[in-house]
Amino acid sequence: MTERLLDIRDLRTWFNTDDGMVRAVDGVSLHVNRGETLAVVGESGSGKTVTARSVLKLIDMPPGRFAGGEILWRGRDLIPASNSEIDKIRAREIAMIFQEPMTALNPVYTVGDQIAEPLRAHENLSRRAALARAAELMRLVQIPDPERRVRDYPHQFSGGMRQRVVIAIAIACGPQLLIADEPTTALDVTIQAQILDLLNDMKARFGMAIMLITHAMGVVAENADRVVVMYAGKVVEAAPVEELFANPRHPYTQGLIRAIPRVDAKAQHRTRLAQIPGTVPSLINPPAGCRFAARCTFATDACVAAEPVLKPVGPDHTVACIL
Amino acid sequence: MPGSTPASLIAEGPEVFRAPELVAGPRLSLRRQAWRRFRKHTLAVASLFILGFLVLGVVVGPLLWRVPMGAIDLSAMLQGPLLDHPFGTNGLGQDLLARMIFGGRISLAVGVAAMAVAVGIGVAVGAIAGMASGRVDAALMWLTDLFLALPQLPLLLLLMYLFRGALRAAFGDEGGIFLLIVVVIGGLRWMSLARLVRAQFLSLREKEFIEAARALGASRARLMLRHLLPNALGPVIVAGTIEVANAIIIESTLSFLGLGFPPDVPTWGHMLYDAQQYLDSAPHWALIPGAAIFLSVLSINFIGDGLRDALDPRRVI
């Protein structure tokens, strides 16, 4: 029996804006098992980043608020938890890395001090001991010459190296879950693979689970154990990775998979890369029924009439589509 | 700046998470959007009414309140506010309400005129620097920085002191001093506007619609007048509004120090200067003009803040 580390149930994270309530996350359920990599995919505005940030309560409130649902961390709901309780979980049990390594580090402190910060807070290490551990962590994430570079400032590092520093901060306290929010999006293609390899290496070494937020299906195929596909604030499909790519059930998932550039035999027909027409709908007054209906080539009247719910279509495979 | 562009190079930009802008709602016209944002600033709207009342008061005031401001009545010296003198009288028994109305005309006129001078110089310098780039830009910005480092008030006082006589001789007592004050205040307050306009130009220059206009063969002057200036207008209006308040304070300061308008012209600042000696016996004489300066400056500053919300929502100062 696999243990559900994180179990999000019917989460609703809404934002109050001048134009109305934006339902960025509107009834999302997903879970992460111990030691696995769960990929959460979707376009910009699908709510994947808000879901990820909701877990560690890194949403500004106001304008944001939890309008419903539960975030169970090892069986305990984090939504009603106090700030100090959340602080004990941050970095120690759940850590997070972000999309933009160029801005994720504070420019006025040395990288050593920034890696040492969670260690000093959670493990009561002295500055000297924490800095020594920081250098070890920098070696672990393959930053050359860590003893010297520990005293350098972020601007003295390249984007890829800064993302390694961010990863070192995240793994410093040995968390059980690492939430990686588009960790490679802002990096050069050659660096992207290195960072993903590093993440997989760390996962194997510490036995952590990874919640990988991404929009790139290629990254999903190579790194994930299971996949959750999000669209307009909702989960539309969830399945193990092989099952999803072999047997995508939701038209949106099918569209995402078709949109992957391919270099194999099929591509020699010089067909144009498939794309999904249209854009994500407004989340202020979301359309009734299926939110994807307006862009779906298979849509019928029934799709607009009622909102489809997630239903099982195979072992560990659920989809929210009436077709 | 490192780190400012990478996100835009990727097919899918960073996901907006704080307030996802997926708004496909009704498209309001820009002006109506601005008005809607302004209206949300309660204090700015209230200030608009207060300032409107003050302006109306000094404009139509003399029609309603016909007591001559110069009439000396030694039997009614230093009177507190009463029915026949609602604002009381000064050391010569002159009616303060009439003098306040006259002083208000001067203060507000100086404020607006000095702002116009500052905006004129600032926009010209900023636009030339922003369009020219290279050596001209560097020279103009050096000049701007130099003016920013000038000690303003000492220089203002020095200029007033040196040129007062000549201008009074050339343009008459009130006209000459008015001209001098307006030019001197405007000439020492254009720097932040120049920087603002230049920064706007530099950022706008890279925008696509300017590229498009340039590709269509628009001349530099046309580019500047038709495309760049209108788009830089919002911040200029905001800065200009606040400049009116600054100019009013500076004019009152000069008058208060005895270096503004001649003593027989009752400006608000000069009334305060006269009232200093009588603080114990006739506090109303100082409090009324002081409150008037404060109220007009405060309401203009609040209106400026409301305009900033309305026209230039990205800036916070």
Next chain:
Amino acid sequence: MLIPSLLGISVIIYTILALAPGDPFGQLLTNPNVPAAVVASLRAKFGLDDPIWLRYLHWLVAMLHGDWGFSFASRINVSTLILERLPVSLAILGAAELLAILIAIPVGVLAGTRPYSIFDKIANTLAFVGFSLPTFFTGLVLILIFSIRLNWLPFVFQSNMSSTGLTWLWQNILQSIMPVTVLGLFQGAALVRYVRASVLDVVRLDYVTTARAKGIGERKVIMRHIVRNALIPVVTLVAVQLPVVFGGAIITEQIFRIPGMGSLLISSILSDDTPVVMAITFVYAVLVIVFNLIADLLYAWLDPRIAYR
């Protein structure tokens, strides 16, 4: 940077003087207090019949040698006169700036970290009131309340008090309270808005989220990652504001009759004491530039990125 600015400012000041209608020393001829020989030597020294650039150079060389001429009104060396007045001005200014910073940083940080809260709205409104109140009006109101009505504080500043020791110190503190408050509150009000804006700029940056995700507690996030970074641009803003503060200080000195440079400037202007007016204006300019330089050094010290540019 320093030298060209000073030269530029000296050119501007000198040009203003040269452009002024009439002979700045002409009026001395009719002044019975000044002997004719002095006027003649002055004319010779300033070479009033030379071309303007030569006159400027003479003036500049004399200024650089510390030969600032002497006051027409009091017949003392200008440099002596200014050195006598400078410490008082700087003490009041320094105390006021300190008060402003002590108010502005905590209030600005609290307001910026809780934007649009009740506290923020009240602080913001009070800040607007603070910098919309002209210093000469606040000064008079304070005198009216605390000196005239309550009779708690002296309203005329005295520099030569007969008392010594602790009484002297106490009397100096008493007579400094009102001017320092007037100037400090005015400057503090403007500063609150800068600090708040700077904090607002910083709180939405990614590294603050990184810091929050470390679970170090909100207090440490604010102190280490928000305040520390937000204060860097404020240093520059304080320096940029300085010319305005000098203006406020001049008025304050005038209202409370503080024997500093500001009141000396005004009395010199009113008594046509040109050498003193010129020298004081120039000293103010030098002070502005020196403080800007200090701000630049502080900035480089606070922001590690600067040293490597």
